Amino acid sequence: MTEERPAGTPVLRRMNRAAVLDAVRRRAPEPVRVAELARLTELTRPTVAQAVEDLLAAGWLRQVAPQQATVGRPATRFSLNGRAAPVLALDVGPHTVTAGIADLAGERLALIRRPVGRRGARHLLEAVDEATGAALAAAGLAAEQIAAVTAATPGIVEVATGRVLFAPSVPGWPEIDLAGRLRARFRCAVTVENDANLAALAAVRQHTGAGTLLAVQWGERLGAGVVIDGRLHRGAGQAGEIGFIRPIGDLPGPAGDGRGPLERAIGAGAIVDLARRRAAGHPESGLARATDAAAVFAAAADGDPTAVEVVDRVAAIFAEAIAPAVLVLSPHAIVIGGGIARAGAVLLDAVARHLADLTLTPPSVELSELAEGTVLTGAIQLALDEVWRDTLAGC
């Protein structure tokens, strides 16, 4: 239900303003002419002109130089005024904090990475403050100018309040009220969201935009984001926690480090362990010396039979673990990102093969093309979505 609250003619003007602004956004970063906007919005030219005038006055648009060398009177052209509503995105990882600032058109204005000195919630928070300040300085902005903030954090997040409920990788993190601190510093919408969810959002936007997608982040830990028609599905609050799926077979001993069963079975480290164990009986394989998952996948790609077997086993466990979810959700595609994604086709093919066996019409299995900064990209996107939603509703 769209739940519109219609009223008098002023509502019309608001709607038209929003439609014009939306059209400019879609055209960004290219400047647009009034006549072009009229065509895009299917409004008449005077109406668009009126809306543009309003938007210029409100600072959403700015006039850019007219195009040279054209027949007829040069058209005045307009672009989004990026400075109108820059957004701040934070990727709060256990070891690194990244802060990015982007303008309305998605243009990056600043990008700051800060290592976290020592492990622990307090040091992490310090790094967040520092990175935030540095990013603001680099972009030449004051905190008051930021129009939306999105912070990505590991763990399970109660998005409505911004509280982190469970974050095994950072001791003491749930006790810190990150959202509260950010809200105190910024007088705008602040969203705290699970990092895998945001990575999913970024990966999916890259992908198609529509449909149902399951975007898996696979590294030392395993998380996933469910994106339906371009929007994050959150369910009761912890959608996508695939790391806690209990895989078939016996588990490596309970580590008690907060990792879920599937993470203990086929997380990056577990893959190395598995490879080492298998290689013990096969001295001709180079796997015994493998120190990271990438080496295992490389060996498999080279045709090392033991490595191929290991990859196949890993893929089988993964496929069996998510098959029920695939049957229930029926995603159009599964996008795999994270450190493991660098494994390439070896893993992908094996996963697809096993899934084909376990589902009715298996979804396509693909790799995310985004390497670094996927989480930050997703955070920026969510923040921009927020701004656009508010803006288009109430500008």
Add this chain to the structure above:
Amino acid sequence: MTEERPAGTPVLRRMNRAAVLDAVRRRAPEPVRVAELARLTELTRPTVAQAVEDLLAAGWLRQVAPQQATVGRPATRFSLNGRAAPVLALDVGPHTVTAGIADLAGERLALIRRPVGRRGARHLLEAVDEATGAALAAAGLAAEQIAAVTAATPGIVEVATGRVLFAPSVPGWPEIDLAGRLRARFRCAVTVENDANLAALAAVRQHTGAGTLLAVQWGERLGAGVVIDGRLHRGAGQAGEIGFIRPIGDLPGPAGDGRGPLERAIGAGAIVDLARRRAAGHPESGLARATDAAAVFAAAADGDPTAVEVVDRVAAIFAEAIAPAVLVLSPHAIVIGGGIARAGAVLLDAVARHLADLTLTPPSVELSELAEGTVLTGAIQLALDEVWRDTLAGC
């Protein structure tokens, strides 16, 4: 994205008409006064009066008798004109075809059940035609007056085209173009949808209306519908096919009857088989004589230890099977309907207990309150949704 195409003032009037009609619908079946509508829609009284006048002229509303015994001048009251857009719903089961006709307000105008003479697609189709005709006659309507048709069928349905891709329970069914035949007979929107999905829709509307819900239909077969914020989630087209989840443990021999692994493991028949096998070693249990699943659950409710064990085992298999989907989807609740739902609390508690073990914050597990006709109710709801969507958009 709401994708509104704003324009001149006539658009305003359309929007207001739609808002008023929507308000009347929400108030249905109670008649409404103009002043009440003004309050509900937050429009002024003259505007509402104008809209009501239009809607009366278009036949969407009708005037009803003013309320007696009131202070002040009696208000003229209006109701939905059910005859304006009746919908037809069909539940095409392997053994029975049910046809229902409902008016805009959801009031049932006709309900016809027809047994299917002999198994097979041809006889099924005959029964559909017959039931449809009888329902139309009973409601005193011609086919041209029907505003939307929804047909529920077992199997996997490609909703966009209305083709049934896979329907093991009715031989030859996928070759029949049910949607095409209905479209030829009715000049309105025709939707063909999986029966479990429609049952889910009905069960969920009963429930809360918002949030993410997984509605399981559990009988001889197993299906589920995913409902997110009141709307059916279809994914790539076969969301909710939980019958094909492969459960842990060894399967009863492949039946080759098109049933999925989970159905073979814990479908109604399989539960009886399991009980019989367990009872073989325990002659004191009455389970050996159980002929249907209900008897097994009844025995468990009575405290028969063997029966309790069987129920627990069934619940465990079910919980393990759907746990990954629960983790990915994070539903607010799981609603269990279908024949097995009559088992009551025994099964429910066992499922909840096992799920608690396998998920992070387990959803509540509940029984659907709808007994007979759940599928038909859902079909009517979907058809009405269709009508309202079209109507509110373009009346």
Add this chain to the structure above:
DNA sequence: ACCTATTATGTAAAGACTTTTCGTAAGGTC
């Protein structure tokens, strides 16, 4: 230097709604 074709912008009048405001109608109660 001037003129014309071409494209873009500006503006005023008309038309369509909603809103506001005030007057009237239709009941009951005392």
Add this chain to the structure above:
DNA sequence: GACCTTACGAAAAGTCTTTACATAATAGGT
């Protein structure tokens, strides 16, 4: 029958969009 309460009706005002027409700015030709 007077009075109170609630509902209905109609006219005037205000806000937008639309339509139609006039004007501005540039390139290229004469």
